[in-house]
Amino acid sequence: MLGRTLREVSAGLKQGQITPTELCQKCLSMIKKTKFLNAYITVTEEEALKQAEESEKRYAKGQPLGDLDGIPVAIKDNFSTSAIETTCGSNMLKGYVPPYNATVVQKLFDQGALLMGKTNLDEFAMGSGSTDGVFGPVKNPWSYSKQYREKRKQKPHGENEDSDWLITGGSSGGSAAAVSAFTCFAALGSDTGGSTRNPAAQCGLVGVKPSYGLVSRHGLIPLVNSMDVPGILTRCVDDAAVVLGVLAGHDPKDSTTIQDPVKPFLLPSLTDVSKLCIGIPKEYLVPELSSEVQSLWTKAADLFESRGAKVIEVSLPHTSYSIVCYHVLCTSEVASNMARFDGLEYGHRCDIDVSTEAMYAATRREGFNDVVRGRILSGNFFLLKENYETYFIKAQKVRRLIANDFVNVFNSGVDVLLTPTTLSEAVPYLEFIKEDNRTRSAQDDIFTQAVNMAGLPAISVPMALSNQGLPIGLQFIGRAFCDQQLLTVAKWFEKQVQFPVIQLQGLMDDCSAIFENEKLASVSL
Template identity: 80%
Template sequence: MLRASLREISVALKEGQVSPTELCQKCLSLIKATRFLNAYITVAEDTALKQAEASEKRYRQGQILGDLDGIPFAVKDNFSTTGIETTCASKMLKGYIPPYNATVVQKLLDQGAVLLGKTNLDEFAMGSGSTDGAFGPVRNPWSYSRQYREKCVQKPSAQNEDTSWLITGGSSGGSAAAVSSFTCFTALGSDTGGSTRNPASHCGVVGLKPTYGLVSRHGLIPLVNSMDVPGIFARCVDDAATVLGALSGHDPKDSTTVQDPVHPFQLPNLTDVKDLCIGIPKEYNVPGLSSQTLAVWSKAADLFEKAGAKVIDVRLPHTCYSIVCYHVLCAAEVASNMARFDGLEYGHRSSADKSTEALYAATRREGFNDVVRGRILSGNYFLLKQNYENYFIKAQKVRRLIATDFAKVFHSGVDILLTPTTMRHTVPYVEFIKEDNRTRSTQDDIFTQAANMAGLPAVNVPSALSETGLPIGLQFIGRAFHEEQLLTVAKWFEKQVQFPVLELQGMMNHLDTVSHQEKSAFFS
C-alpha cells in the first residue's frame, strides 16, 4: 500500500480500496517505527488525522477536491505552517509557530492533501548532507536496503552499526528520506543550489526544481531570495508533475511569480525521441567525478542516441566559475536575510542584557551554528563598501554570463541538457563529516547550482545502482518554463532505465516496536 505511487494511491482512494484515515494512520505508524531515520522534526499527528477525516467525509459525499485529496505529504521545516512549529532546524527558531501557511502548503491543503509533519534539514538549509541541523543528522533509508546490505564490503554489525549508515544529501534530506522510506507520497523541499536534486539523487527518488517564478516562495523562510525555489520530491516523474500542477501559478503575495495562467501538467507517453536534441556539457566532466557516475552518464547518452535522439557535446564555458560565483552571492544574501534574527521580534533571545549590541551578539552566537555564522561573516565581508565591487558586483556579472551560456545552448537547438546530479553516490556519515561544510557543499553542488543562477528547471531522475547497491541519479535541465517538455523526456528515460524499488529488508529489522503483521501491512 505505502509503496504505491501517488497516482496509484489516488485511484485506490477513489475506488474505496483504502480510506484517507486508514492511509494516514499507516503513514503515521511508519513514521513512528522509522524515527531512527530522524527524517521528521515535528509530526503533526492530530492535525493530520483531522484533515484525513475531513477528506474521508468528502469521499463519502462524492465531493473530492481532486487527485491529491487524502494524499499524505510532508514539508521541509523551513516552510511556514499555521499552528505547527517551524524551526529551520535551528535553535534560533525553536518554538516559533507561524500564523500563516506558505502558499505551496496552502495550495496542497486546498487540494485536500494531508500534512503529516515537518522534515529535517541542514540549519537554515545551509548544507549538502542534512547533517548540520540542531536536531541531528538524517539517515538515508538505503543504509538499510537489501541492495546495499548484500553488496557493501563492510557488513554492518552490532559493533559498527552506528558508523555504517549513509547520509541523505541536503539540505532537504528529511523530505527525501520521508519519500524514500514510504512514510509519505510526496514532500516539499527547497532548492537554492541543488538542495532538492542532491538528496533526491542520494535517496533514489525524483527531485524537481521548477523554473524560478513558476512556484510561489511566499512563506519559504529565505536563504537566497534570488535563487530559492520550492522543490518537489516524488517516487516517479508523473507524481512530480501532478504536484507541480497543483503548486504552480501566480501568487499576489510573491511578486516574482509568473503572471500568465498555468495549466495542470499532463505528461504524454513519449514513444519517439527522434526529434529531440540532447546536449552533453563538456564542462560537467570534472576531476573527481566518480567512474561509476561517469559510466551511468555515458550509458544514458547512448540510450538516447540509440533511440534516435540527436546527442551532441555542448559548451558552457563559464561553468568553471559558477561554484565560486554561487558562494559569493549565497553568502551575501544570507548575511542580509539572517540580519532579521536579532532577538527582538521573534525566535531565540539571549538573557544578556548589558546593551543592545551585547544582546544581538549573544543571541546570534547562541542561536546560530558555526556554519550559519561563517556564511554571515563571509557575506558581510563581500558586502563591505571597499569589497562590494570586487566581489558582489563581479559575481553578479559572472552570473549573467552563466545564464547567457545556457541561453545560447538552448537557442542553438538543444532541447534538454543531460548531466550528473552529484559527483558520486552517497557515503557513510563518518566519511562525510571529515570535511567542513563549505568544502562539502562546493563539491556536492558543483552540477546543480548553475541551474539556480540561471533560473532554469531541472530534475533528478534515479538512473542506476552503484556496485554497492546505492542510487546514482542524473540531472535533466530544460528551458525556462518548459517543465512539460523537461518532465516528458525525464518520464521517457525513467521508463527505459526501470530503477529498482528500494527493498527495506534491513530497515524492517529495525522496526522493533512493530509486529510482523504490521511490518508486512506497511509495504503490501
C-alpha cells in the same frame, strides 16, 4: 498501498479500496517504525488524522478535491505552517509558530492533502548532507539494504559500526528520507543550489527544481531570495507532475511569480524521441566524478542516441567560475536575510542585558551554528563598501555570463541537457564529516547550483543501483518555463531505465526489526 504511485492511490481512494484515515494511519505507523532515520522534526499526527476525516467525508459524497485529496505529504521545516512549529532546524527559531501557511502549503491543503509532519534539514538549509541541523543528522534508508551492508562488511569500520550509515544529501534530506521510507507520497523541499535534487539522487527519488517564478516562495523562510525555489520529492515523475500542477501559478503575495495562468501538468507518454536534441556539457566531466556515475551518464546518452535522438557535446564555458560566484552571492544574501534574527525583531533572544550590542552578539552566538555564522561573516565581508564592487558586483556579472551560457546552448537547438546530479552515490556519515561544510557544499553542488543562478528548471531521475546497491541519479536541465517538456523527457527516461524504487518497500515493511536495543539487525530487501 504504500508502494503505489500517487495517482494509483488516488484511484484506490475513489474506488473505496482504502479510506483516507486508513492510509494516514499506515503512514503514521511507518513514521514510528522509521523514527531512527530522524527524517521528521515534528510529526503532526493529530492534524493529519483530522484532515483525513474531512477527506473521508468528501469521498463519501463523491466530491474529492482532486488527485491529492487524502494523500499524505510532508513539508520541509523551513516552510511556514500555521499553528505548527517551524524551526528551520535552528535554535534561533525553536518555538516559532507562524500565524499563516506558506502559499505552497496552503495550495496542498486546498487540494485535500494530509500533512504528516515537518521534515529535518541542515540549519537554515545551509548544507549538502542534512547533517548540520540542531535536531541531528538524517539517515539514508538505503543504509540498511542487505546488499550495502554486505559490501560494508568487506571494508574496515570505525570503532562504532552502527555509525556507518549513509547521508541523505541535503539540505532537504528529511523530506527525501520521508518519501523513500514510505511515510508519505510526496514531500516539499527547497532548492537554492541543489538541495532537492541532491538528496533525490542519493535516496533513489525524483527531485524537481521548477523554473524560478513558476512556484511561489511566499512563506518559504529565505536563504537566497534570488535563487530559492520550492522543490518536489516523489518516487516517480508522474507524481511530481501532479504536485507541480497544484503548486504552479501566480501568487499576488510573491511579485516574482509568473503572471500568466498555468495549465495542469499532464505528461504525455512520449514514444518517439527522434526529434529531441540532448546536450552533454563537456565542462561537467570533472576529475572528481566517480567512474560509476560517469559510466551511467554515458549509458544514458547512448540510450537516447540509440532511440533516434540527436546527442551532441555542448559547452558552458563559465562553469568553472560558478562555484565561486555562487559562494559570493549566496553568502551575501544569507548575511542580509539573517540580519532580521537579532533578538529584537525575530527569533531567539538571550538573557544578557548589559548592552544592545552584547545582546545581539550573544543571541546570534546561541541561535546560529558555526555554519550559519560563517556564511554571515563571509557575506558581510563581500558587502563591505570597500569590497562591494570587487566581489558582489563582479559575481553578479559572472552570474549573467553563466545564465547566457545556457541561453546560447538552448538557442543552438538543444532541447534538454543531460548531466550527473552528484559526483557519486551517497557516502557514509563518518566519511562525509571529514570535510568542513563549505567544502562539502562546493563539491556536492558542482552540477546543480548553476541552474539556480540561471533560474532554469531541472529534475533528478534515479537511473540504476551502484555496485554497492546504492541509487545513482542523473539530471535533466530544460529551458526556462519549459517545465512540462522537461518532465515529459524525464518520464520517458524513467520508463526506459526502470529504476527499482520499490526495492525499499520490503526494507521498510520490516524496519521495526532493523534496530533492536539501538543495534543494527540483519535486513533483506
